[in-house]
Amino acid sequence: MKAMRVAAFGAPPLPAQLAEPQLRAGRTIVRMEAATVGHIDRTVWGGKFLRHPPFPYTPGVEAAGVVVASTLHAVGQRVWLRGSGLGTLFDGTWCELIDAPDEALGLLPDAVPSTLGSAFFSPCTSAWVALHDIARMRAGERVLVTGATGAVGSLAVQLALDGGAHVIAVVGQAAQAAAMPPAAQVLVLGDDPSEALASVSADLLVDTVGGPLLAAALPRVEPGGRAVLVGYTAGNGLALDLAHFLQRDVALLPLNMFRRDAAGRAAAPELLARLADGRLRLDVQPFALEDAAAALDWIAQRGHRGRAVLVARP
Numbered sequence: 227m228k229a230m231r232v233a234a235f236g237a238p239p240l241p242a243q244l245a246e247p248q249l250r251a252g253r254t255i256v257r258m259e260a261a262t263v264g265h266i267d268r269t270v271w272g273g274k275f276l277r278h279p280p281f282p283y284t285p286g287v288e289a290a291g292v293v294v295a296s297t298l299h300a301v302g303q304r305v306w307l308r309g310s311g312l313g314t315l316f317d318g319t320w321c322e323l324i325d326a327p328d329e330a331l332g333l334l335p336d337a338v339p340s341t342l343g344s345a346f347f348s349p350c351t352s353a354w355v356a357l358h359d360i361a362r363m364r365a366g367e368r369v370l371v372t373g374a375t376g377a378v379g380s381l382a383v384q385l386a387l388d389g390g391a392h393v394i395a396v397v398g399q400a401a402q403a404a405a406m407p408p409a410a411q412v413l414v415l416g417d418d419p420s421e422a423l424a425s426v427s428a429d430l431l432v433d434t435v436g437g438p439l440l441a442a443a444l445p446r447v448e449p450g451g452r453a454v455l456v457g458y459t460a461g462n463g464l465a466l467d468l469a470h471f472l473q474r475d476v477a478l479l480p481l482n483m484f485r486r487d488a489a490g491r492a493a494a495p496e497l498l499a500r501l502a503d504g505r506l507r508l509d510v511q512p513f514a515l516e517d518a519a520a521a522l523d524w525i526a527q528r529g530h531r532g533r534a535v536l537v538a539r540p
């Protein structure tokens with residue numbers, strides 16, 4: 227079977243022929259239909275994650291496909307896969323036949339295509355857990371979302387609106403405003419984020435960008451409010467004036483979806499139902515399995531929309 231293999235940190239993933247996996251206790255073999263290329267895969271690939279599979283390895287933390295051998299699931303069952311060591315401890319999902327721990331799998335409804343089934347978990351559950359499990363968002367609150375054009379940010383905007391919040395969606399350029407739901411208030415950053423943000427105040431910040439944008443957005447949270455930190459694409463430092471921080475009493479709350487995996491899995495069926503009937507939307511950009519390197523580049527570019535997924539040739 228074909229797999230994309232990485233020989234060293236940062237080396238391009240290259241196709242290789244591997245022996246087909248054999249069924250073992252506690253594992254399910256899945257024929258891959260779509261496998262996500264996400265920021266976590268870039269982090270592992272770049273040697274910046276806390277662990278990585280031994281080299282050479284098959285990347286890929288998420289996927290969707292069909293069960294071909296299992297003691298737990300019926301052959302032919304459509305499933306999504308995520309985590310449980312896939313692509314971080316041992317070989318992952320960028321291959322034709324995935325050898326997955328049983329606990330990595332979830333059932334994929336017929337109405338959700340494999341590309342979406344592969345890509346949904348990280349952005350949808352991250353946004354859900356950030357809003358509901360971590361921030362305990364309440365209807366009527368003002369929720370400021372940075373990186374609102376991104377996968378997690380766009381889901382946070384949609385889910386906060388669904389939860390009855392007043393949403394302020396932060397985008398970089400005026401042209402991106404059209405992509406936001408009409409019910410959201412859109413704030414365009416332009417050249418001076420601090421000036422652009424000066425007129426808003428919020429009860430809750432969901433920050434998916436980090437760096438200087440987090441520094442500019444944090445003071446916009448009212449005293450007693452909360453700020454959930456999701457990502458640090460724009461920089462991983464934040465300088466705090468401690469006196470100011472204590473006086474303002476805004477709770478800085480990190481999101482770590484590996485630690486919050488159970489909460490994400492608990493929310494997955496509801497999120498899949500909303501994706502199936504169109505209440506939630508997530509764009510996916512398919513690439514051929516062999517084009518994994520191009521997908522890794524694509525997700526690192528500003529202005530890309532949605533999630534990259536590798537699709538197996540029929």
Ligand SMILES: NC(=O)c1ccc[n+]([C@@H]2O[C@H](COP(=O)([O-])OP(=O)(O)OC[C@H]3O[C@@H](n4cnc5c(N)ncnc54)[C@H](OP(=O)(O)O)[C@@H]3O)[C@@H](O)[C@H]2O)c1
Nearest residue numbers: 265352373375376377378398456457460481482483528529
């Ligand atoms: N903590 C966790 O457990 C967890 C879970 C999921 C994701 N994450 C992290 O969350 C982050 C967002 O994930 P994602 O999937 O939403 O990524 P994404 O789809 O690539 O979106 C990135 C967003 O950030 C914006 N952005 C990027 N660089 C920026 C900058 N310098 N200034 C202002 N805006 C900038 C992009 O705007 P443009 O559209 O204008 O380029 C876009 O809206 C990533 O760092 C990811 O690793 C963390």
